[in-house]
Amino acid sequence: MTVPPPTGPPPTETAPAPVLAADEVTVVFGHGRRAQTVLDNVSVAVPKGTTLGLVGESGSGKSTLAKAMVGLVRPRSGRILLDGRDVSGLRGSKLTEVRRRVQLISQDPNSSLNPRMRIGRALAEAIDPRRARADRAAIARGLEMVALDADAADRYPHEFSGGQRQRIAIARALVAEPDIVVADEITSALDCSVQAEVLNLLAGLRARLGLTMLFISHDLAVVRHVSDAVAVMRHGVIVEQGRIYDAPAHPYTRRLLASAPSLPAKEPS
Numbered sequence: 288m289t290v291p292p293p294t295g296p297p298p299t300e301t302a303p304a305p306v307l308a309a310d311e312v313t314v315v316f317g318h319g320r321r322a323q324t325v326l327d328n329v330s331v332a333v334p335k336g337t338t339l340g341l342v343g344e345s346g347s348g349k350s351t352l353a354k355a356m357v358g359l360v361r362p363r364s365g366r367i368l369l370d371g372r373d374v375s376g377l378r379g380s381k382l383t384e385v386r387r388r389v390q391l392i393s394q395d396p397n398s399s400l401n402p403r404m405r406i407g408r409a410l411a412e413a414i415d416p417r418r419a420r421a422d423r424a425a426i427a428r429g430l431e432m433v434a435l436d437a438d439a440a441d442r443y444p445h446e447f448s449g450g451q452r453q454r455i456a457i458a459r460a461l462v463a464e465p466d467i468v469v470a471d472e473i474t475s476a477l478d479c480s481v482q483a484e485v486l487n488l489l490a491g492l493r494a495r496l497g498l499t500m501l502f503i504s505h506d507l508a509v510v511r512h513v514s515d516a517v518a519v520m521r522h523g524v525i526v527e528q529g530r531i532y533d534a535p536a537h538p539y540t541r542r543l544l545a546s547a548p549s550l551p552a553k554e555p556s
């Protein structure tokens with residue numbers, strides 16, 4: 288008898304503990320007749336040292352889940368668990384600490400990098416938000432991680448290309464030494480070749496640093512490049528998750544796979 292390949296996550300007793308998880312999270316925007324359920328009972332978990340890809344078409348609720356995971360959107364029900372502790376209701380300094388431990392990188396580095404702040408200071412703030420004093424060596428190490436020269440610290444965001452700015456955003460997230468990175472469509476605004484460059488950089492960092500990451504994209508080929516497992520979202524619901532390439536169970540996943548016929552070979556990690 289042929290044993291079918293596994294389609295779900297590995298059994299819990301062998302899997303590393305989740306760093307970050309959404310547990311039956313529901314998010315509703317608006318009130319009364321205008322209320323829209325954008326996330327409906329969503330559960331996902333990102334085990335330590337792994338990358339969970341989240342894929343789904345535009346408007347399916349991916350960014351809302353990213354925001355809920357980093358504490359920018361408050362769920363109507365359900366829990367966001369960081370190292371098993373519910374952080375969904377936190378405010379003030381406790382929420383600030385969660386945001387340091389869970390670093391969000393978003394699509395548009397122009398909106399996440401202050402145009403008037405030199406790169407060195409932006410990184411210094413991430414290294415130590417209270418002092419924001421430039422530790423040149425730590426800043427240089429951060430820039431080196433994303434293949435930028437140390438003298439980039441003295442320049443402003445507008446002096447860099449879109450791909451370089453996104454690499455700076457990655458560096459800024461990583462120098463904060465987060466428990467997990469939530470990367471939301473970080474290559475969507477980039478040209479194809481630059482997209483590949485950023486993805487390869489991320490794949491390298493994943494392997495080198497053992498990053499834990501939630502990697503979100505509408506593009507399955509992109510998600511595949513950097514993820515260990517994938518969750519497929521549709522209309523605010525996770526329809527399937529696990530190693531979906533081997534044996535996609537849901538018709539929507541099969542459609543997604545069929546419409547991405549030229550998936551690039553996965554980088555060895």
Ligand SMILES: Nc1ncnc2c1ncn2[C@@H]1O[C@H](COP(=O)(O)OP(=O)(O)OP(=O)(O)O)[C@@H](O)[C@H]1O
Binds near residue numbers: 317343344350351
């Ligand atoms: N702050 C908000 N207030 C009201 N509705 C919102 C808000 N943010 C998102 N929405 C709605 O929630 C739905 C899901 O949006 P979301 O941005 O999470 O989807 P997405 O899958 O990330 O799509 P995209 O890839 O296009 O950003 C959309 O219908 C959107 O209009």
